[in-house]
Amino acid sequence: MSATPQDDKNLPDFGAALSEPSAGQMLRRRVFGHTGLVIGGTILLIIALMALLAPLIAPHDPYAHNLANRLVPPIWHDWFYDDPRATWTHIFGTDHQGRDYLSRIIYGARISLLIGFSAAIISGVIGCTLGLVAGYYGGRVDMVVNFIITTRLAMPVILVALAVVALMGSSLTIVVLVLGFLLWDQFAVVMRTLAMQMREFDFVTSAQALGCSPRYIIMREILPNVLNALLVVMTIEMANAILLEAALSFLGLGVQPPLPSWGLMLSQAKDEIFFDPWMITIPGLALLMLVLAINLIGDGLRDVTSPEGRS
Amino acid sequence: MLRFLFRRLVMAAAVAVAVSLITFTLTNFASDPAIAMAGDTASAAEIQQIREREGFDRPLVVQYADWLSSAVVGDFGYSYRMRVPVSDLILSRIPVTMMLGGAALTFAIVLAIPMGVLAALRPNSWIDRTALGVAVLGQAMPTFWFALMMMVVFSVFLGWLPASGARSWQHFIMPAIALGYYATPAFMRLTRAGMLEVMRSDYIRTARAKGLRPHVVLFHHGLRNAIIPIVSLAAVQFGFMLGGSVVIETLFSMPGLGFLAWESISRADLPVIQAIVLVIAVFYVLLNLMADLANAYLDPRIRIG
Numbered sequence: 001m002s003a004t005p006q007d008d009k010n011l012p013d014f015g016a017a018l019s020e021p022s023a024g025q026m027l028r029r030r031v032f033g034h035t036g037l038v039i040g041g042t043i044l045l046i047i048a049l050m051a052l053l054a055p056l057i058a059p060h061d062p063y064a065h066n067l068a069n070r071l072v073p074p075i076w077h078d079w080f081y082d083d084p085r086a087t088w089t090h091i092f093g094t095d096h097q098g099r100d101y102l103s104r105i106i107y108g109a110r111i112s113l114l115i116g117f118s119a120a121i122i123s124g125v126i127g128c129t130l131g132l133v134a135g136y137y138g139g140r141v142d143m144v145v146n147f148i149i150t151t152r153l154a155m156p157v158i159l160v161a162l163a164v165v166a167l168m169g170s171s172l173t174i175v176v177l178v179l180g181f182l183l184w185d186q187f188a189v190v191m192r193t194l195a196m197q198m199r200e201f202d203f204v205t206s207a208q209a210l211g212c213s214p215r216y217i218i219m220r221e222i223l224p225n226v227l228n229a230l231l232v233v234m235t236i237e238m239a240n241a242i243l244l245e246a247a248l249s250f251l252g253l254g255v256q257p258p259l260p261s262w263g264l265m266l267s268q269a270k271d272e273i274f275f276d277p278w279m280i281t282i283p284g285l286a287l288l289m290l291v292l293a294i295n296l297i298g299d300g301l302r303d304v305t306s307p308e309g310r311s
Numbered sequence: 312m313l314r315f316l317f318r319r320l321v322m323a324a325a326v327a328v329a330v331s332l333i334t335f336t337l338t339n340f341a342s343d344p345a346i347a348m349a350g351d352t353a354s355a356a357e358i359q360q361i362r363e364r365e366g367f368d369r370p371l372v373v374q375y376a377d378w379l380s381s382a383v384v385g386d387f388g389y390s391y392r393m394r395v396p397v398s399d400l401i402l403s404r405i406p407v408t409m410m411l412g413g414a415a416l417t418f419a420i421v422l423a424i425p426m427g428v429l430a431a432l433r434p435n436s437w438i439d440r441t442a443l444g445v446a447v448l449g450q451a452m453p454t455f456w457f458a459l460m461m462m463v464v465f466s467v468f469l470g471w472l473p474a475s476g477a478r479s480w481q482h483f484i485m486p487a488i489a490l491g492y493y494a495t496p497a498f499m500r501l502t503r504a505g506m507l508e509v510m511r512s513d514y515i516r517t518a519r520a521k522g523l524r525p526h527v528v529l530f531h532h533g534l535r536n537a538i539i540p541i542v543s544l545a546a547v548q549f550g551f552m553l554g555g556s557v558v559i560e561t562l563f564s565m566p567g568l569g570f571l572a573w574e575s576i577s578r579a580d581l582p583v584i585q586a587i588v589l590v591i592a593v594f595y596v597l598l599n600l601m602a603d604l605a606n607a608y609l610d611p612r613i614r615i616g
Contacts, residue, residue, distance in 0.1 A: 150322070151329040153547075154592040156554025159572055160337075163584050166576045167341035239451070246453050247558050251573065266456060270562075277463040284456035292451035299447075 030304045037304065040296025047290050051109040059091075060100035062107040062260050069098040071276055092282050096268060101279075104260035105286050111261045112242045112290055115176055119241035120234050122180025127187020128230065132218050134188070135195025142192070149188050157182050158247060165253050175254050179241045186233050194226045228305035235298030239291045246287055262287050319603055323596040330592040331382065331585075335375050338581050343367075347579040348391045378585075387586035392578050397586045400571060407477045407567035411490065411560065412552045414483050416545060418491035419498055424541070427502025428534065431510065442503070446496035455558045458489035475564040486559045493555070494548045501544055505537030539609050546602035550595035 021029070031037055050057065074093040078086035086093065092101035134145035161178050168174055195218070198204055207217050246263030248254030250270075255261040257268075262283040269279035338344075345362040346353070353361075362368050366377075381388070387397035422445075430442040465485060466474035473482050509515065510533055518528045556569030564570065568587060575583035 147322070147325065147329070150596075151326050151333070154326050154330050154550075154595045155333070155588065156551075156557075156591045156595075158554050158557050159569075159588055159591065160334075162557065162573070162576050163588070164337060164341055167338065167579065243453050247455055250455050251558065251561060253576070263453075266453075266459065270459060273459065273463060274467055277467060280456070280459050280463065284453065284460065287453050287456065288451050291453075292447065295447065295450055 027304070031300075034300045034304055036296040037300025040293040040300060043289055043293035044297060047109050047293065048113060050106050051113050054106050054110060058100075058103035058106045060103045062099060062103040063258055064099060066094070066098035069094055070096055071272065071279075072098075073276070074101070074278055074282070077278070093278065095265070095279065096272060101265075101282060104265060105262070105282060108260040108262045108265065108283065108286065109290070111172070111255060111259060112245065112287070115172070115179065115245045115255075116238040116242040116294070118176045119179035119183060119245075120238040122177070123182070123184035123237055123241075124187055124230065124234055126181070127184030127233075128191050128223075130184070131188035131191025131193075132195045132222060132226075135192040136199055136214065136218055136222065138196065138199070145188065145192065149185055149192075152182070152185050155182075158244065161244065161248060162251065162253050165248060170248075170253055170256055172255055172259070175245055175248060179244055183237045183240055183244075186236060187230070190229055190233050191226060194229055195222055198222045198225060228301070232298050232302045232305075235294050235301065239294045239298070242287070242291055242294070315607065316604070319600050323600050326596050327589070327593050328379070331379060331589050332375065334585050334588045335378060336371070338585055339371060339374075342579060342581065344581050347581050382586070382589065388582040390575075390580055390583050392575075392580045397582050400583060401568065401586055401590060404566060404568045404571045407565055408553060408556050408560070408569060411477075411483060411486055411556055411565065411567060412549055414487035415491035415494070415552050416549050418487050419494040419548070420541075420545065422491075423495045423498030424502050424538075427499045428506050428529075428537075430499070431503045431506030432529075434507070439503075442499055446499050449492050449496045452492070454489050454493050454555065455562055457492060458485060458559060458562050461485045461489065477563075477565040477567070482563070482565070486563045486565060490552055490555055490559050494552065497544060497548065498541065501540055502537060505540060506533060509533050509537045535609075539606060542605045542609065543599075543602045546598040547595075550591070550598050553591045553594055 069090075072090050072094040073081075073083050073086045075086050075088060075091050077083040077093075090100050090102070092105065095101055095104065130145050130148065134142045161175075161182060164178050165174055198221075204217060204221055207221050212221075245254055245261065246266070249261045249263030250267045252267060255264055257264060265283040266280055269276075269283065272279050345358050345365070345367045348365065349358045349361050366374065378388070385398050387401070389395065390397055390400055393400065426438070426442040426445065430436075430439040433439060461472075462474050462485065465472040472485055473479075474485075476482050515528060515532055518532045523532075553568065556567060557572050558569070559565075560567045560569035561573040568590070571583065572587045574580075575587070
């Protein structure tokens with residue numbers, strides 16, 4: 001009786017080493033081999049850590065004003081313009097109320113990330129439900145959902161968001177809710193298309209033949225197969241929500257002072273544009289980096305998860 | 312073709328009605344029109360008087376029907392704050408916004424299409440990478456921040472361009488670039504992808520094999536076919552720009568529809584807000600309808616199918 005490889009636990013498993021890398025290894029190789037994804041991931045990780053550890057790393061209290069210390073320029077004004085007011089105490093300087101700019105930027109990351117995540121999740125739930133149901137059922141249901149999507153697209157997002165926030169009173173919660181209820185269109189469009197394709201696949205028709213409920217098929221058969229696309233749309237809408245919050249706050253109708261939202265900081269910096277233009281560069285760059293990172297991750301995820309979609 | 316047109320028209324009208332219903336309901340639930348009309352200093356008796364005089368105490372459905380039937384013929388009522396007909400206000404502000412949107416769209420297309428074509432002709436070359444960089448940056452940059460930075464450079468430091476108003480063509484340069492740049496990546500990606508696909512197709516090989524000159528192949532056979540999806544995108548983007556003009560027009564104090572929207576929102580001037588949302592939605596729907604027709608004209612397969 002000859003021993004099969006499975007019987008002999010002492011022998012090293014040569015077969016595994018020679019065979020193809022596992023799915024996990026392949027994925028890891030593709031993820032870490034994708035420059036955009038690595039850069040985006042690193043930036044997002046840094047910003048997320050900054051937001052999480054804000055109380056530990058912020059050099060000052062972001063709300064502490066000191067009117068004697070208003071509009072201190074950032075440290076590089078010491079290097080380039082020999083400005084004696086620029087010191088290491090306030091690396092990014094202080095704002096019009098003497099609050100430390102760096103600390104406000106660090107705390108501002110919390111607001112942007114919070115709004116981006118929450119709005120993307122709310123809109124994801126709405127958009128996926130509409131899109132999957134429309135794509136799966138087709139026919140009349142699809143026509144109704146299509147109409148809802150077109151109606152939503154016809155409404156100018158910024159305008160409607162501004163109006164609702166202005167009339168209902170602005171707060172962080174309202175901004176999140178309004179953006180969540182407005183930004184679901186892409187989820188719905190993408191999920192609808194995918195569900196329409198999936199409906200024709202054998203595993204769906206066999207589940208139908210087995211008598212599974214539509215709810216079960218949508219949740220258990222279709223949804224797991226569209227998660228990749230869902231993640232990609234999620235990054236797009238997160239970036240969108242962050243930019244929109246900044247725009248709303250910039251117009252004075254988003255997050256309210258004294259919260260350190262980057263958009264709000266830009267709106268306050270706008271008043272100093274003629275004398276202290278550096279004030280608008282810093283929060284803008286922070287926004288740019290965050291949105292850039294999220295977009296790079298979204299593009300990267302699309303490349304990694306669908307090799308055929310790579311250009 | 313007629314059936315196609317008819318169905319699209321019905322859909323467009325239905326969408327406009329749905330938008331008006333949502334806008335009307337939202338504004339009426341989010342605020343009390345009598346209080347908005349009376350202002351902050353009014354007494355309870357005054358508010359009650361306005362409520363009865365303007366019919367705000369009637370059921371919402373009746374008020375909506377009333378409002379919609381006048382809106383259909385272009386009567387949006389009077390502005391609470393400026394005491395003039397809303398339609399006059401809107402008509403006086405439309406030209407600036409149309410000019411801004413047109414300039415922004417032109418900027419986006421003039422920048423994006425040549426770059427997209429060049430990037431597609433030489434994939435992975437330096438020009439492809441530059442185009443990618445321009446696109447990635449355009450998508451990540453907050454429009455209003457880009458505008459602010461241009462203001463700092465061209466108005467504050469160099470003093471070349473005016474920072475507010477809409478009196479001359481120079482006033483439109485920075486706002487149009489800021490608004491247009493955000494739309495550039497979408498055009499560039501679509502052009503690049505379209506050209507890549509078209510240039511691989513059989514009829515391009517045939518055209519080349521016939522010995523046609525390269526630019527004839529590129530423009531007449533290639534770009535003409537790659538451009539079809541661009542038409543729809545241009546319509547969608549122009550619609551988005553009308554909405555996006557709120558931020559840019561407010562920032563540059565340009566007397567357009569967007570600035571009017573912001574003014575009305577900050578003063579709770581409900582009739583003007585409702586009218587502007589509806590006007591932009593109707594524009595969006597009509598633009599899409601026109602894009603569908605243009606596509607049907609450019610690509611016979613759409614009209615028949």
